[in-house]
Amino acid sequence: MAEETKTVLPLAKGVVPTGKLHEMRKRALEDPEGFWSEIASELYWKKGWDKVVEGEPPYFKWFVGGKTNLAYNALDRHVKTWRKNKAAIIWEGEPGETRVLTYYQLWKEVNKFANVLRDLGVKKGDRVTIYMPMVPEAAIAMLATVRIGAIHSVVFSGFSAKGLAERINDAQAKVVITADGMYRRGKKLNLKEIVDKALQETPSVESVVVYNRLGLDINMEEGRDYWWNDLMEGAETYAEPEWVESEHPSFILYTSGTTGKPKGIIHDTAGYMVGVYATMKWVFDIKDEDIHWCTADVGWITGHSYVVYGPLLHGATTLMYEGAPDYPKPDRWWSIIEKYGVSIFCTAPTAIRMFMRYGEKWVERHDLSSLRILGSVGEPINPEAWWWYFKHIGKEKCPIVDTWWQTETGHIMISPAPGIELVPLKPGSATFPLPGVDADVVDDNGNPVPPNTRGYLVIKKPWPGMLHGVWGDPERYKRTYWSKFPGWYFTGDYAMKDEDGYFWILGRADDVIKVAGHRLGTMEIESAFVAHPAVAEAAVVGKPHPVKGESIVAFIVLKEGQQPSDELREELRKWIRETIGPVATPDEIHFVTKLPKTRSGKIMRRVLRAVISGKELGDLSTLEDEASVEEVKRAVAQLR
Numbered sequence: 001m002a003e004e005t006k007t008v009l010p011l012a013k014g015v016v017p018t019g020k021l022h023e024m025r026k027r028a029l030e031d032p033e034g035f036w037s038e039i040a041s042e043l044y045w046k047k048g049w050d051k052v053v054e055g056e057p058p059y060f061k062w063f064v065g066g067k068t069n070l071a072y073n074a075l076d077r078h079v080k081t082w083r084k085n086k087a088a089i090i091w092e093g094e095p096g097e098t099r100v101l102t103y104y105q106l107w108k109e110v111n112k113f114a115n116v117l118r119d120l121g122v123k124k125g126d127r128v129t130i131y132m133p134m135v136p137e138a139a140i141a142m143l144a145t146v147r148i149g150a151i152h153s154v155v156f157s158g159f160s161a162k163g164l165a166e167r168i169n170d171a172q173a174k175v176v177i178t179a180d181g182m183y184r185r186g187k188k189l190n191l192k193e194i195v196d197k198a199l200q201e202t203p204s205v206e207s208v209v210v211y212n213r214l215g216l217d218i219n220m221e222e223g224r225d226y227w228w229n230d231l232m233e234g235a236e237t238y239a240e241p242e243w244v245e246s247e248h249p250s251f252i253l254y255t256s257g258t259t260g261k262p263k264g265i266i267h268d269t270a271g272y273m274v275g276v277y278a279t280m281k282w283v284f285d286i287k288d289e290d291i292h293w294c295t296a297d298v299g300w301i302t303g304h305s306y307v308v309y310g311p312l313l314h315g316a317t318t319l320m321y322e323g324a325p326d327y328p329k330p331d332r333w334w335s336i337i338e339k340y341g342v343s344i345f346c347t348a349p350t351a352i353r354m355f356m357r358y359g360e361k362w363v364e365r366h367d368l369s370s371l372r373i374l375g376s377v378g379e380p381i382n383p384e385a386w387w388w389y390f391k392h393i394g395k396e397k398c399p400i401v402d403t404w405w406q407t408e409t410g411h412i413m414i415s416p417a418p419g420i421e422l423v424p425l426k427p428g429s430a431t432f433p434l435p436g437v438d439a440d441v442v443d444d445n446g447n448p449v450p451p452n453t454r455g456y457l458v459i460k461k462p463w464p465g466m467l468h469g470v471w472g473d474p475e476r477y478k479r480t481y482w483s484k485f486p487g488w489y490f491t492g493d494y495a496m497k498d499e500d501g502y503f504w505i506l507g508r509a510d511d512v513i514k515v516a517g518h519r520l521g522t523m524e525i526e527s528a529f530v531a532h533p534a535v536a537e538a539a540v541v542g543k544p545h546p547v548k549g550e551s552i553v554a555f556i557v558l559k560e561g562q563q564p565s566d567e568l569r570e571e572l573r574k575w576i577r578e579t580i581g582p583v584a585t586p587d588e589i590h591f592v593t594k595l596p597k598t599r600s601g602k603i604m605r606r607v608l609r610a611v612i613s614g615k616e617l618g619d620l621s622t623l624e625d626e627a628s629v630e631e632v633k634r635a636v637a638q639l640r
């Protein structure tokens, strides 16, 4: 460990720990009934729960017997108070326009859109796919869906037609909500064209609602496609919420795993709601006067939990920005913070590293004194980026909350909690599990590892926002999360605890990679490669990258008669963009005649990783053919 990462922050000097955090953590695990009941009582329940948590691994139910509604809690609760006229969403478009929706206005839009969905025949339990840019209508669509007890599946607008179609089909969505297009770096992208292409292979879709963002001249299919505004015009202004059982799914969100197919992670209503509500308070210390800006897209769990639901459940103001972080200039984000007086700001380390490269001069042009808490999410933050963020954005006065969690966990699990008690920070450590999170680091046999030793991160007890299955694939749910350590949730991450009990997340223990904060499965990219007519075999690994954290490197074996060439390399790159989406574009493609495999035929990605990062190759006794490694080495040397 570098010296720098060991230092306890000067910020903490003179701070006398009150012990409140650890006291709360202790109580939450000893008395989950009492602990979570108190928090859940701050929200509205049509019918109270009988039991806080019930079940056995891998299935648990939270707030059993209760009935509630997520959109009601996020909106109606506040509309009945002085918050009626408070800003719920402040939105800035890439070209610079601003829209403010008060709680009352947002509530009305959501009610109307809920009626639009009902009129389109959407019922409780039906799936609605949302494929939209970062506009308030994306949040309106999500809230309207849960208001009527339907289940949303938001698909990130960076996924291709194929990626979208796969997710629509898996969820068997009845309705797709989209926009004509979106801005990206000043360019107009036609989203509807992508949707039209996807819809050629999605028989479950009955209607498409199109929000007019750009005024593009797009194809509208009679009887299937409707303009958002047309439908809203005729819609009733109030929609009675559907009071759903606590365990009713509120959404599915697709994420990458270790197989070729993305998995639809299922989240419930009540547990998710309470977990997001609690962590929003503990981690971000949310207050009425805050402007909360989390830069995540609504297409990811961070967008669900800390752009839309978390802030709104608290009646707080959430900021949404539509465009690229450095457009038109590298100070766009800092200008937004200054313009609206953002007080809580949360982003991914990859963005911080990008801004570090642009230099401080872009930051210094702006008054960032409104900030009080900075968040980091989605990947490990390296100490250099941590310190830059702390010094140049937070001016050494804002704590950094390094939040560890996953699509599956629903909400933040390990993080500093200034809303309870700020513990001394160590750059690169997510500090301690939050109350109610029984995390540990164990070896292959499930035994806790000694301090400063790498092990697997597991969660030993259920937590409110936990996943409730993989859509349509209960076997995969059990296998992926609950079988490595029977009875415990396996996170897929490596971690260690230091001598003070601080948690350090050390990256994935499986074939998942994190590219610019986006989670990708190496097998998913490999299957996309082999679907190309020229490709026989493919192996994909992550390579450490100074800005993106990891970049994608592919080793390709071509079919008989195919010749390696730069054109083919370019074509394959394009192919991946089209099959999965731009997020999965490989940085390097190496052509080889064979891949390093074990005698039983498994690709040794570990060896590939070692070669590309110039590390020790490790134990090669199971390798089938030494020559394959030599070839990989040559290919890598050649391309550099």
Ligand code: WT7
Pocket: 255, 300, 301, 302, 376, 377, 378, 379, 380, 381, 402, 403, 404, 405, 406, 407, 408, 430, 491, 492, 493, 505, 506, 507, 508, 514, 517, 518, 519
């Ligand atoms: C994976 C989950 C965090 C929600 C958004 C991403 C990695 C996440 C951290 C962190 C180190 C982190 C893990 C995790 N990760 N947060 N603070 N430090 N690594 O959710 O796309 O489901 O990815 O992101 O590897 O398993 P996701």
